Amino acid sequence: MSADVEGKSLVELLDMLKPAPEPQVIAMTPQTVGWLILAVLLIIAVLCAALLIRRRRKLNAYRQLALANIDDAQGDVAQIADVLRRTALAVYPRSLVAGLYGREWIDFLNRSSAAVFPDALGHVLTEAPYKATRNDPEVAEIAKKWIKTHRVEGVSW
Numbered sequence: 001m002s003a004d005v006e007g008k009s010l011v012e013l014l015d016m017l018k019p020a021p022e023p024q025v026i027a028m029t030p031q032t033v034g035w036l037i038l039a040v041l042l043i044i045a046v047l048c049a050a051l052l053i054r055r056r057r058k059l060n061a062y063r064q065l066a067l068a069n070i071d072d073a074q075g076d077v078a079q080i081a082d083v084l085r086r087t088a089l090a091v092y093p094r095s096l097v098a099g100l101y102g103r104e105w106i107d108f109l110n111r112s113s114a115a116v117f118p119d120a121l122g123h124v125l126t127e128a129p130y131k132a133t134r135n136d137p138e139v140a141e142i143a144k145k146w147i148k149t150h151r152v153e154g155v156s157w
Helices: 010-016 033-059 061-073 077-091 102-111 119-127 137-149
Strands: none
Touching (some): 077 102, 077 137
């Protein structure tokens, strides 16, 4: 043993120890260019997805409004017929929709969606604006299906 250690107590020896060095701070930034490129691409992908979702919601806002109007109609066929007409006018060219009535109107509704109005319900729907009709929840359900599933050609979703 060395001369400076002899005859010292354990506490004195411990006091002579040098403190352990502090480790270097590890940087949290990527160390390679590849990670930076990946991070930028990921941010761009998230932004593009958010913009597409926002655009789709904006394009389909009329559907949500129409569905709420159908619910507000509480099965009143005349109001449902009005909501269907306004919804079709909102998305299809006026020249295509405005002049349709009777069987042509029902055929248009059946062609443009997965919803199919049977002849009896189609007849009730086309006559509803002109005469008193009963409330019909079945017409409301088919109208909701039409609103949810109709597609407009030439419009990208």
